[in-house]
Structures are given as structure tokens and as C-alpha cells.
Amino acid sequence: MTGAEPSAVPGAVTGAVSGAARSATLSPRARRGYALGSVATGAFGTVPGLLLLPYLTDRLGVAAALAGVIVFLPKAWDVVLNPVAGGVSDRHESPQGRRRPFLLRAGTALAACFALLFAGPAAPQGVAAAWVVVAFLACATAYAFFQVPYVAMPAEMTDDYDERTRLMTWRVAVLALAILLSGASAPAIRDAVGPEQGYRLMGLAIGLLILVGALGAWWGTAAAPTGHRLSASGGLRTQLAVVAAARDFRLLLLTFVLQALATGAMLAGVDYVARHVIGTRAASTLLFVCFVGPALVVTPLWQRIGQARGKKTGYAVASLLLAVGALTLVAARELPAAGVYAAVAVVGVGYAGAQMFPMAMLPDAAAVDAARTGVNRVGVYTGVWTAGETLGLALGPGLYALVLALGGYVSSTDAAATQPGSAVTAITLGFSLVPAVLVLASLAALSRYRLDERAVAAATHAAPARSPKEDA
Template identity: 60%
Template sequence: MNSAHVPAVGHRLPVRTRLGYALGSLSTGAFGTVPGLLLLPYLTDTLAVSASAAGLLVLLPKAWDVLFNPVAGRISDRTRTRIGPRRPYLIGGGVALAICFAGLFAGPTTSSTGAALYVAGMFLLCATAFAFFQVPYNALPAELTEDPTERTRLTAWRIAVLAIAILVSGAGAPAVRDAVGGTDGYRVMGVAVGVLIVVGAVGVFLGTARAPHTRVLPSVSSWGEVVQAIRECRPFRWLLGAFVVQAVGIGTMLAGVDYLARVAIGDKGVQPLLFVAFVAPALLVMPVWQRVSARYGKRTGYVLATLVFAVGALGLLGTRVLPVGVVIACAAVVGVGYAGVQVFPLAMLPDVISAEERRTGQIRAGLFAGVWTAGETLGLALGPALYGLVLAIGGYVSSAGEDVAQPAGAVTAVVLGIGLVPAVFVLAGLPLLRRRIVEV
């Protein structure tokens, strides 16, 4: 078996390492947000692709990642270089992702069929490059420190930068698109987001350059061992299941923001406000969730954050009758829950990995991170696909850029898709969280 390095126990990470690791969230936040926010509207309202077909086109390239991410995890576990484990993929995968993302919105627009196929192919390349960045990135916390408190602190830094990345890309991308206008607006936006992705990749690559690695463990080497490792670790399966189910709800929520502003509220200028309300609370409440974790435990905090998210989502069902300010306030409640729903599972994952590595004497970080990333990718891809299906059922009318009056059923679908559907999926993760998940 091959081997990989794991750091010494009980040390506090330097600020350079914490900040450097967190900067990788600029890349993950940008790619995790912008396609979910704008790719579906780009297909339906610029390329005139039907809502159901657009949802499928967003889903299929991501579905590939479900198969490929565990492969990326195994490759990452078994790679040894003079610049350290994982790190070559952080820079290589990040730069490749930036280039592919810039090309995602730069394809032909003369034929809706040809344009749709181009988008699907380029999105597939983006997803593959993202796997090589995201899987090693998710594996790092278990290897940077074995102190559970330090892991929570490291994850909190990551989520804080993630919130900034989501805020900048989620509010900035539509603003750039609308400022330039039309197809060119999407192309300029793609390049701008690509630059943000590169900054994140370079930041995490340089920031983790001096991270300590002292112990050596054997790694999983065959597919049979991969399957066995997942089957034996029930806490990982329970945590992953809750996270994936909730990712579907989050993906649906992101896909619906643009439609909620344009169709349900009737003012696309509200879209940045809605998105800021959704993301900005994470920067304010992250210390609160850390204190909840320290006092009541990560699992309890996770459950509480889930309930807060659901309450805010259900409040959005009143969009058609409530003042815009109240709708934005509901989005802010969602944002408070969203911060916890992100930080707690990511803080619990390294605990699960380390417990399993102690039990087996084998390194599992890349393997579990690969499967985790595959599940997250699938969940976030199913969200827009599901939202597209809801729009299709409601009779949403696609267009090639012109304003189209939507039927009443489509307006109802827009609201249900961003309110009821996310709440149902986020709450569906609660039964799995009742299980005993490793928490130290």
C-alpha cells in the first residue's frame, strides 16, 4: 500500500495556514454559486432552452462527478510530490477550473441546440477540473490538525471566506451581467468569476506550503477497499446522507433567486438584495454558531441551523403578498441557518475521518473527501434540475432574451420552488442527524 503524511496531534495552526486554507473557498464559493444562480436562467432566458431540458443539462455534467470524485480522491491519497500531498491538485485543478469557467458562457448562440450542447460539454470539463481541486481541499482539514476544536476554528475561517466568496460572486456576477447586457454580459461575467477562482487556488496553494506533516499511514488501494471503507463507516454515511439531501434544497434555493426577483416580485433589481440577505448573515452569525458548537455540540448546532433555514424558506412562500422588505428579511433568516448548515457538517467530517483512521490504521481523508464531494456535487446539481422541473410543470415560458409574460402557474411554481421545496429537503436531513455521529 502507498502511504501519506498526517500531522502531529494537539497543535494550534498558525494564522497563515488558517487564512491560506480558507482562501480556497474563493474558488469553491464562486463555482458552487454562480452556475447554480445563473446557468439555468442563461439557458432558459438567453439560449431559449426549455426549462425541463435546461435542468437536465445542468444536472448531467454534475452527475459525472458522482462517479469521478471518488477516483480523484484515490489519486489524491496516493500522490507524493516534493511540494507535499494534495497541493499539486490545488493549483492545477484551480487554474483549469478558471479557464473552463470563462469558456462556459463564451460559446455560440446562433443555435439553441448547438449552444446547449456546448454549455453541457464545457460544464462537464468544469466539473472534472473542480473535482481535482475540491476533493484534496476537503481532505486537508483532517491532515492539518487532529485537534477537534482547531478543526472547528479552521472550518469557521473557511466558511467565513466562503460567505464572502458567495456574496461577491453571487451579487457581483448578476451585476456584471446586467451592466454589460445581453450575451456579452454573460461572457464578461464568466471571465471575472474565472479570475476570482484563480485567486482562491493560488491563495490556498501558497498558504498551505508550510503545513506540517509528520505521521505516515497506509492508504486504501483498491476499489474493493473503497466500497468496504464506506460500508464500514456508518457515521460517515449518516452525515453524508444528511448533507446531500440538504444540498438539494440549497441548490434549489440558489436556482430560484433570479426567478423570484424577476417573475414573482417583478423587479430584477431586487435580486442582488435577496442574495446579499441570503449570504451576508453568515459573516455575522459564524461566531454565534461556534459558541453553540462549543457549548452544545456540533450535532445539536447542526439541527438548530436546519430548523432556522426551514423557517426562513417557508416564509418566502408569502412573496406575492408580503412587502419586499419582509421577503428580504425571510431571506436573511435563511442565511442565518445556511451558515450553520454549512459549517457544522464540514466541521464534523474531519472528526469522522480521524476516528476511522485511528480504527483502521489507514488514511481515509482523500477517499472520504472524494465521496463527500461527489455527494455534494450531486445534491447541488439536483437542486437546479428539480427547480427546472417545477418551472416546467408550472408552464414557464423560455425566451431568447426578450421579456415574456409568464402564466399564473409559472409564477406559483417560482415561489413554491424557492420556498416549499428547499424547506422539505433541508428538514429531510433531520432523521439522519438523530443517529450517533462521531463528535469529539
Template identity: 60%
Template sequence: MDAPPAEPGSPPAPPAGVSRTGVGGSVPAARVPTSDGGPARPAGRPGPDPLPRRVHAGYALGSLATGAFGTVPGLLLLPYLTDTLGVAAGLAALLVLLPKAWDVLVNPVAGRISDRTRSRWGPRRPWLLGAGLALAVLFAAIFAAPFGVGPAAGAYVAVAFLATATAFAFFQVPYVAMPAELTDDAAERTRLMGWRVAVLALAILISGAVAPMVVTAGGEGVAGHRWMGVFVAVLIALGALGAFLGTRSAATGTVTATEPTLRAQLAVVAADRPFRALLLCFVVQSAGVATVLAGVSYFAAQILRDPTTGPTVLFACFVGPALLVMPLWTRLGARLGKKTALVAASLLLAAGAAALVAAPVLPAAAVYAVVALLGVGYAGQQVFALALLPDCVAASTARTGRRQAGVFTGLWTAGETFGLALGPGIYGLVLALSGYVSSATGTAAAQTSTARLGVLLGFTLIPALLIAPATLLLRPHRYLPPAGPAAPDGRAGAEVTHATGKGTTLP
């Protein structure tokens, strides 16, 4: 039940864990910092029970859907348009960008709708099922090619991609909102994100490495892409069903007070400085990662001269290390704090991308080793950004007393989706500027040295210049849980959890 509103002019109610004593002041209750960045809990109160492994695993299965949809269009849609449907590179970049840019508008709406959903399954899980299955069907439709090749085929892809992006918004936003409601423990949320990113890495490996193989096995061209669309649709459906069924025994969240309008909710989120800093950093870095993904097929064909097996090997080298180093990143985050670990992982990712500028003169084994280094950085960048998000949501909920996780995650997923769409758009623009020649045969045309240089720079230097400087946006990142009433000396008796992840109490 929501607490009654305070009378005008009355002092604010103390946050959890702050007790008022005496007449003229307050004394903060003793606090016990959590292990890695969450609000400290009162001394003597046991921490929340850890989530069962089945909930960790069930929630993580949803990343089969998010990973597949986030990977395959970024990897294959641009070359599908340019090298199979014969769409010019500049127009293809626009067709890839605009449908996902639509999510910038629809994701906050999806978040507000899920916040206000009432059902026996809770506010989020109905969307995992309904929108997840719709996403699977619509994804297969993107590559159905009912109009063959040419301009009409390109227009069909744009419309189908727009519908698929809308379904994805209504799946992803509730899915990303769930961790803040599954547990109040920041350390437990980090473990939950570790499971999720591990499955995400597996989904990227399966969809990114196997999808090109399905295209080849299906006969290349339009026919091969149709089979690939069905394969990825099955993967998405398995992820949606797994997340829906796997979280059935977990806390579902309760419908509490929210701001009365979407505009008011967006204003609250926009005023949250930690969230703004984290979101902007993640959007820019997502664009950098997506630029790498968009260039895999081009890089394999034009730089490594291995269009058949090159994309699969590159993906295996990029994603495989993530499955191995995730426990190491989790320990490093507990030691250094999530923000510091995020910066370290991002710089490692950017350094690896920049080093690949030398790929034309390196042996293939060395190139694959550097790509593996990118994968190590990518794993950490994903897990810590995703672990910091529910901490922001929880801090806002504690500060305002209103549940607006859906709006926070709606803006987050809108930004992420826009970044993932912007990456192929950037790469397509680089190809157009460098004179890349499109083809309607299913096989890439012969390219000039200038076009091959564009392929190289779009895969290496441009992502590095997006990912590394974005870490500067995290400098003002702080968590400020609700301030307690003024202490006798006039200072706020608030606990401040800094971005280093160490909880302290200010007297």
C-alpha cells in the same frame, strides 16, 4: 513509518492513550476531553499547537473557488439556458444536472489519486494549483457561446460544464481532505471551518451578487454572460492560488498505508455509519439550498417584480448575515455540540424558506428580512456539517491506521456536487411542470399565474421539505474512536465521543 501488521490471532494493538497493565486486562489511560467533539487526549499531554492565522486564512481562500463554482452555475446557468439561449426548461434542467452528476463517479477517483500523490508539496497542494487554474479557464469557457443560441449552444454548454466539473473534482476533493491532515485537534478544525465558511460566505456574496451585475453591465444576453464568465474565472484563480500559497508552511500529510484498491477503500467508507449519516443529510440539504439558489433570479423577476436589482439584494440579504453570525455559531457549537447545532441551524434555514411562501403579500422589506433569516441558518448548517466531516475522517484514520481522507472527501464532494446539481434540476422540473415559457432574447417572457406559482413553490416550500426532514438522518450519528482491549469486567475500554460533542471514557 507504518506499524507492522499483527500476527493472526494476536490481540489488537491498543489505540493511542490506552495502556495495558497486568496480565488479565487493561486499564484505559486517563483522558482529557477536547473542547468540541474530537477524540480525547491522554491526561498530561499538551494539545497540538494551534495553526497560525496565515494558515487559517490561506486555507480559507480556497473557498473563493469552491464558493464561486458552487454558486454561479446554480444561480445563473439555468436562466442563461432558458432565457438567453432559448433552451426548453425541462431540457435545460437535464443539461445542468447531468454534468455534475458525473462527479459522483469521478470524485472518489480524484480522492484516491490525491491520497497516493507524492510530491515535495505534499499529496494535496499540487492539485490545488493545477486543477484550480484549469477550473478557472474552463469556467470562462462555459459562457463563451461560440455557437450563438439554440440547440448547438445548449450542447456546447453541457460539454463545457462537464469538463469544468471534472476539473472542480480534482481541486475540491484534495482541498476538503486537507483539514484532517492540518491538525489533530477537533476544536482547531472547527475554527478552521469557521474561517473557511466565512470566506465561503464572502465568495457567495461576491459571485452571487456581483455576477448578475456584470451580466447587466456587459449588455445582458450572450455578451453580458461572457464578461461574467471571465469575472468569475478570475475569482476562482485567486482562490486556487491563495490556498496553494497560504498553506505552504502547514503540515502536508504523509503517504501511509491505504487499502490496495478503490473498491476496498469505498467498502471501508461505506461501512462507516457516522459518515454515511452525515453525508446523506448533507446531500439532501445541499439539494434544498441549491434549489433556493436556482430560483433567485426567477423569484426576483416574477414574485418581487425586480429583475434588475432584486437578485443582488436577495443575495446580499442571504449571505451578509453569515459573515456576522459565524462567531456566534462557533460559540453555540462549543456549548451544544456540533450535531445539535447543525440540527438547529438546519431547522432555522427550513423555517425561513417555508415562511417565504407568503412573499406575494408581504412588503419587499419583510421578504428581505426573512431571506436574512435563511442566511443565518445557512451559515450554521454549512460550518457544522463541514466541521463534522474531518472528525469522521480522523476517527476512521485512528481506528484503521490507514489514511483514506481523499476517498472520504471524494465521496463527500461527489454527494455535495450532486446535491448542488440536483437543486437546479428540481427547480427546472418545477418550472416545466408549471408551464414556464422560455425565451431567446435575454429577457424573461411573460408568464402565467400557474408558472409564477411554480417559481414561488420551487424557491420556498420545496427547499424547506428537503432541508428539515434530512436532520432525522443524523439520529444514529455517533463517533466511535478505536476500541481498546477488553476491560477486566468484559466491557470494551473505549472512549466514545458522542455526537453531542462531549468526550467521555467508558470504564
């Protein structure tokens, strides 16, 4: 059966759920508290993608291709670990709720490990590179046990199709603010202090920001509903096989992973574009503001579009805007700096919707499975989801590093090293054409997605909150 099919055994659903159905509307504290977790996920998801590759190539002098491998390997570990973390959290029982204890413990560990990531020696090069690998691996492990339970929570906090969109509106707004704050301040701290001590100070500051987000989410969701469906039984392989059989989930995941790959490549290119295309390192902060800032304004607009036209339609429109902005950046070397910033702002408008909609659609897929079977597998669903996102965000910098290597980029401990014209071309295309192609390719999978409001209502035996409408 696909994810959109109604249950063949309705009795199993009612028998597996204890107590009354969860309230459709969450309290303001629950929404805001949950959203605070995005301070941690936004900071960790942004800063390594933005500065770890330049740290390796231009601070430690590691060759671009090898640096790409170093950035990728710890993230590849998360691809394996995330489904495991999901299964563990599915089976966890605590008076604090099934998922909340992970927010506190793993979030604290993540903050500490991140502070250590940029605190290693600069020489000898082999020792410095090994430090980064080990510290990043520790970060990735802690992040898996924070992110997967965190992303699993919305499916258990509310049964309502539209309330999940409202919850994600809060999350994406805070996520955008966290990305903006961390992505703009991290290079600014480095540049103000100088690379020798700036990276260390930046790592400590972002680590504290991650800690604030983790503690805020743990405290803010104390009174939030947690759901009562039975935990999944059977081994991880069995659970993964069930998740893999959910057609709509697979299509949504493929769409999101391709876009995560595109986003990862663009993030990795910001610092290089600032220095070698625009011509000033300080431009990296402004580029980041243009990329993330629009989300603070347009996220409520994307919510209204989703409620009026459906989540799938909103997701498609947002993705097209992202692709159009990226394609415009192919001409970045000829555009004035203001034109580059404007194109990046268009990317940012699309990025806001391309984050909010899939986050709101994932709980639908997990809830349909839970309603159909009476078994809570949301941790495994989110484990697979975050594994895919991690893979995309990890491959993005690796892909960008490969483009740099093909263009003949010269790695050096001297940040002012002259680059050949082919390297500058590679910097530009890796930041523009490559992400645009990936986003456009992702729309082929999204076009086949069918889990709209009517399908969710039918599968969960719930009446839609308003008149059903078809997604385009």
C-alpha cells in the same frame, strides 16, 4: 464496526504514524491560507447554480426541462469522478504535500474552463447547448480534482476536535464572502453590460476570482502540517466499501446531501423570484446579499454554540432556522419586498451554520477511520462527500426546473416574456416549500448521528481538550 468504535488494534495506529502527533493549534497563516480555497469553491459552487439555468432558458431559449438536464449531466459526472479523485490524491506523493499540487493545477484549469463556459455562441441553439455541456463537463472535471484534495486537508492538518471547528469558521467566513461577492457581482455584471456580452464578461471575471482563490490556498498552506499516515491500499471499490460501512459518516452525508439539494433549488430560484415575484431583475443581487451576508456576522456565533453545546446540536439549530426561513417564503407573493428579504436573511443565518458544522464534522469521521486502521483514507471519504454534495447541488436546479416545467413556465429568448399564474406559483414554491421539506427531512438522519467529542476521543485514543459533553 461503526465510525465511533475504538480501534481493536491500537498498535496498528502507532505503527502507521511517523513522527510526533500534529500540533493541535494551527498558525494564523495556515488557517487563512486554507480558507482562501473557499474563494474558488464558493464562486464555482454559486454562479452556475444561480445563472446557468436562466442563461439556458432566457438567453439561449432552451426548454426548462431540457435545461435542467443540461445543468445536471456534467455534475452527475462529478458524482462518479470525485471518489476517483480522492483515491488519486490519497496515493499522491510530492515534496509540496499530498494534496497541495492539485490546488495549483486543477484550480488553474477550473478558472480557464469557467471563463469559456459562458463564452460560447448563442445560435444555433443546438450548438450553443452543446458548448455549455462540454464546457461545464470540463469545469466539473477540474473542480473534482481541486475540491476533493482541498476538503481532505483539514483531517491531515490537525488532530484536534475543536481546532477543526476553528478552521472551518475561517473557511465558512471566507466562503460566505466569496459567495456574496460572486453571487452579487455575477448578475450585476450581466445586467450592467446586457445579456449578449454580459454573460461573457461575467464568466471572465468569475474565472479570475476562482484563480485568485486557488493560488491563495496553494501558497497559504505551504507550511501547514500534512499528516503522515500510510496511504490507503487496495482498489477503489475496497476503499468505498470501508467508507460505506462507517455508520455516522453515512448519516452525516445523507443530512448534508439533502440540504445541498435544498440549497441548489433555492439558488436556482433567485433570479426567477427577483423577476417574476418581486418584479425586478436587480432584486437578484439584493436577495443574494440577504442570503449570504449574515454568514459574515454569525459564523463566529455558530462556532461558540458548537463549542458550548456540540457540533450536532449547532447543526440541528442552524438547519431549523434555514427551514423556518424557507417556509416563510411560501407567502412571498403576498409579502412586501422587505418581508421577502428578511425571510431570506433568516435562511442565510441558518445556512451559515449548516455549512460550518458538517464541514467540521467530516474530518472527525475520517480521522476516526485513520486512527482505527492506521491507513489514510481521507481522500476517499472526501471524494464520497463531495460527490454527494455535487449530486445535491446538481439535482437542486434540475428539481427547480422540473417544478417550473410542471407550472408551465414559458422559456423564451425574450426575458420579458409573460408567465402564466401557475408558473409564478411554481417559481415561489420551488424556492420555498420544496427546500424547507428537504431540510426538515434531513434532520431525521442527523438525529441518529453519534460521533460527538467523547466518541472521537475514544476512537482516536486522545483526551478531550475539555470536559466531555453529550450532543443533544
